[in-house]
Amino acid sequence: MTGSTLPGKDEAPGALSPSLTARILTYLDVRRGPVGRATLAALIAAYVRRVPWESAFRITRKHGATSVAIAARRPVEFWADALERGGGGTCFESNYAFFALLRALGFDGYLTVNDMGDTVGCHTAIVVLLGETRYLVDVGLPLHCPLALDATHTTCSRGPFHTYSARPDGAGSYVIERTRHPKRYAFTLRDAPVADADYFAASSADYGERGLFLDRVIVTRVVGDRVFRFNSGERPYRLEAFTKTGQREDLALDAEGLATTLGDHFAMDARVIARALAAVDA
Template sequence: MDIDAYLARLGVARPAAPDLATLRHLQERHLAAVPFENLSSHLGEPVELTEDALFAKIVHRRRGGFCYELNGLFAALLRALGYDASLHAAQVFRPDGTLGPPLDHAAIVVALDAQDWLVDVGFGRFARHPLRLSAVDAQPDPDGEFLILDAPHGDVDILLDGKPQYRLERRPRPLADFIPMAWWQTTSPESHFTRSLTCSRPTSQGRVTLSGDKLIETVDGVRHEVHLPSPAAIRLAYRVYFGMTLTRLPVPPGGSPLTHDAPQPDTALT
């Protein structure tokens, strides 16, 4: 791995030591610099869960990705920097409180200072700082209050502001274990990722999300939504807000007149 190129993508200098403060800074910068996005499902691109393919996409092409991609590559970076980092599978809680399938999500656990820390840069809105898995009290974070609860079979449940997010396995898994579920997530008509289009990242004041032709900014808890009138405006939003230069636009589920992406001059976003 070209560590310096990856750190440059995050806007971070090479750290002096693999300590907790550095881990926290790396997580914050990764979330801010690399968006959570599912564009590949709507661009007809295969998702390849190999370190080389992920590095080419996220670092060289300056794209984002979803959990298997973002946490898979970030875990490799952390190991290259001297951290004891492993991937762990999770089942995501549905809105009705039931659990999704096994390996529905991939997160990172870092063993550091005789503690296990949950690090996740691939779940959309989630903790911006590492969470101590052995903590019995709620842990405050810029994106809410997190609580870790024991679950059956030695797993743990992660709650955000009292709402269950996912159930995390305690045993590590190689990245290759997630290949079948990643294929299902990006191809099945039943998958949330094929039924929605999103590109999102946190900001210093909230979050910015681009979903099709809707640009949504949350600033200090107040939501602002703007309709983007043309393909050129959408491409400009990807570049301005996410640092992504797209040669073609993803096709939203069901299609849209805006998918007729004829070259046009860049226009204002509002």
């Protein structure tokens, strides 16, 4: 279903070139495949193992800005940070970049802006169209696998760490939940396409006074067969490691050399982490 004129499918300024797309696939260690669920699932699985959910790059961008208004990273800039310095992002920029990759590979779909409980418009996701089926894709939470959507009944998809479900909750809305997680409720999907300009504006607004995760350095990524998470707002410093059965292990971290330790573990630029830690502790 490529080449549609769905709202939100307008040509994005951050469209990826063929050469950059090839570099990204090499970085993710994924071969280009036919447009379909198997390829989509492979891309998601590779992304969550290579690109961290993290706030350090956003914090350094905000604190290094020379003006009050800060523009979000377009997909090309996001991927440059990933390829060159191991960067990632939070939901707005991460889903934006992944959606650009999907489009470059021939997938059709749109971006959405969604709610978490009473907090409106705080989380983003992607809806991918494959034949007559719509799939929820969210590398900004992340969901580790695509989740089919059906307005008539609850759907489920089993990933390596969680089983995800989408329960219809009124016209164009779905409650997204996950098993083996302290918070079963994830978010409420508002299944409505968001135009690129509006999405970019919302992404940039997330750098403002009400922006999320700009007051602490958080990094999480799949490493080996576990999900690892660091949060500078939780003391003493530690790495939380979660197994596929939901078991948790805390690994103590020394404050001295913290940025280097985190950089080595998550394959990120330690200098960016150090600047972010200094900014939130200032």
